[in-house]
Amino acid sequence: MLGQGAVYLGLGGWIGSMLLLFLLRPHDDGRRVLRARLLRTGAVLATVGLFGGVVIMLVRAAAFGADVVPLAWQLIPGSSAGPPWVARETAAAGMVVVSVAALRRGSLRRRATAVVVSVLALVAAAATALLGHLARSGPLLLATDVVHILATMTWAGTVIVAGAALVGRRGDREQAREVLRRFGLIATGALTLLVASGLLLAGDRVASLDALLLSTYGRILLLKAGLVAVAALAGLVTTLSLHGRHRDPGRTRPAVRTEMMALAGVLVATAGLVSTHQASGPQWRPPEPVTAQNSLTADDLVGTVDVRPNLPGRNFVTLSLFDTRRPAPAPIQAVEVLLRAPDGTVTSPAGPSSYLLATDDLATGGPWTITVTAVRPGLVPATASLDWTVPPAAVFARQPVYSWSPLTAYTGWLAIVVLLVGGAALRLVTRRTRRTRERESVSAAAVSRS
Numbered sequence: 056m057l058g059q060g061a062v063y064l065g066l067g068g069w070i071g072s073m074l075l076l077f078l079l080r081p082h083d084d085g086r087r088v089l090r091a092r093l094l095r096t097g098a099v100l101a102t103v104g105l106f107g108g109v110v111i112m113l114v115r116a117a118a119f120g121a122d123v124v125p126l127a128w129q130l131i132p133g134s135s136a137g138p139p140w141v142a143r144e145t146a147a148a149g150m151v152v153v154s155v156a157a158l159r160r161g162s163l164r165r166r167a168t169a170v171v172v173s174v175l176a177l178v179a180a181a182a183t184a185l186l187g188h189l190a191r192s193g194p195l196l197l198a199t200d201v202v203h204i205l206a207t208m209t210w211a212g213t214v215i216v217a218g219a220a221l222v223g224r225r226g227d228r229e230q231a232r233e234v235l236r237r238f239g240l241i242a243t244g245a246l247t248l249l250v251a252s253g254l255l256l257a258g259d260r261v262a263s264l265d266a267l268l269l270s271t272y273g274r275i276l277l278l279k280a281g282l283v284a285v286a287a288l289a290g291l292v293t294t295l296s297l298h299g300r301h302r303d304p305g306r307t308r309p310a311v312r313t314e315m316m317a318l319a320g321v322l323v324a325t326a327g328l329v330s331t332h333q334a335s336g337p338q339w340r341p342p343e344p345v346t347a348q349n350s351l352t353a354d355d356l357v358g359t360v361d362v363r364p365n366l367p368g369r370n371f372v373t374l375s376l377f378d379t380r381r382p383a384p385a386p387i388q389a390v391e392v393l394l395r396a397p398d399g400t401v402t403s404p405a406g407p408s409s410y411l412l413a414t415d416d417l418a419t420g421g422p423w424t425i426t427v428t429a430v431r432p433g434l435v436p437a438t439a440s441l442d443w444t445v446p447p448a449a450v451f452a453r454q455p456v457y458s459w460s461p462l463t464a465y466t467g468w469l470a471i472v473v474l475l476v477g478g479a480a481l482r483l484v485t486r487r488t489r490r491t492r493e494r495e496s497v498s499a500a501a502v503s504r505s
Contacts, residue, residue: 059326065104071212072097218315247477258466266334289314
C-alpha cells in the first residue's frame with residue numbers, strides 16, 4: 056500500500072506541477088523562480104513515483120521467496136504485470152527527464168512539452184489501470200478506469216503541489232491566485248469525470264449494498280467518497296474566494312490547504328483500494344438457484360431427471376421419459392420415484408412425456424440415490440437408478456444484512472446525473488472566470504489612466 060501511495064502521489068504530483076506551469080503566463084521574467092520551483096517539485100515527485108513502482112515489484116517478489124531482486128527480475132518478463140509495470144516505470148523516468156531538461160534549459164517549449172506531458176500522463180494512467188483490478192475486464196471498463204485515474208491524478212496532484220509550492224509563499228500570492236483562478240475550470244471537469252467514472256467502476260467492483268457497507272473494499276470506497284466530498288466543498292470555497300464581487304483572499308489559503316489534505320487522503324484511499332480485494336465475490340451476492348440434471352436409461356426408455364433448486368428442503372423433480380421404439384409398445388401409465396430413503400412418491404403427468412414431482416424428502420445434503428420406475432400395461436416395469444448429490448444446507452444458509460440488490464441499477468443513472476450537473480457547473484465557472492478577467496482588465500486600465 057505504501058508503494059501504491061507513492062506511485063499515485065509521485066505521478067499525480069508531476070502532472071500537477073506541469074499543469075501549473077502551463078497555467079502561468081508565458082514570457083514573464085518575474086515568474087522564473089516560480090517555474091524553477093515547480094520543475095524541481097515535479098522532478099522530485101516523479102522520482103518518488105518511480106521508486107514507488109520499484110517497491111511494489113519488490114514486495115510482489117518477496118511473496119515468492121527470500122531472493123527478492125532475482126525473483127523481481129524474473130517476474131518482469133514472466134508475468135502479466137511485467138509489461139504494464141515497465142511502461143509505467145518508463146513513463147515515470149521520462150517525467151524526471153522532462154523536468155530536469157527543462158530546468159537545465161531554463162525555458163519551456165509549451166507546445167512540444169504539452170504533447171510529451173499528455174503522452175506520459177496517458178501511458179502512466181493506462182499502465183496503472185492494467186496493473187489494477189480491471190486488467191482482465193473489457194475495453195470499456197478499462198477505458199473508464201484510465202479516465203478515473205487521470206482525473207484523480209490531475210485534480211489531486213495539482214492541488215497538492217499548489218498548496219505546497221505556491222499558496223502562502225510571500226511574493227507569490229498574486230501568481231497563486233491567478234493560477235488557481237485558471238485551474239478552477241480544469242478542477243471542475245476533473246471532479247466531474249472522477250465522480251462519474253468512479254460510480255461506473257463501483258457498480259462493477261462492488262456487488263451489492265452489503266458489499267459496500269460490510270466489506271473492507273466497500274468501507275475504503277465510502278471513505279474515499281467522503282474525502283472527495285470534503286475536497287469538493289473546499290474547492291467551492293476557494294472558487295468563491297477568488298471570483299465574484301465578495302471575494303475574500305483571506306479564505307483562499309485555508310481552503311486550499313483543506314482541499315490539499317483531503318485529496319492526499321483520496322490518494323491514500325485509492326492506494327488502499329488497489330491493494331484490497333474488490334467486493335464482487337459470491338459472498339456478496341444472493342445464492343443462485345442450483346439446477347442439476349442427469350440422464351437415465353431403463354430398458355427401451357431414455358430420459359432426464361432435473362431437480363430444482365437442488366437444495367435441502369422443498370424441491371421439484373422433473374422427469375422426461377421417451378420410448379426409443381417406434382411404434383411404442385405401450386403408453387407410460389405411471390412413474391414411481393424412490394429416493395434413497397424408504398419413502399416413495401408417485402407423480403402425476405405434466406405433459407405427454409414429462410412428469411413433475413414436488414417433494415420434501417430431500418431434507419439433508421449429501422449423496423442420494425434416485426430410482427425411477429416406469430409402469431406400462433402389459434410390460435415389465437422399467438427401472439433405472441442414478442447417484443445424486445445435494446449440497447449441504449450450510450452453504451446456502453446465509454442471509455443479507457441490508458440488501459443483495461446490485462448497485463449497477465443505480466450507479467449508471469447517478470453517473471449520468473453527475474455528468475449533467477458537472478456540465479452546468481463548468482458553464483457557471485466559465486462565466487465567473489470571464490467576469491473576473493473583465494473586472495481585472497477594467498481595474499488595470501483605470502489604474503494606468505490615473
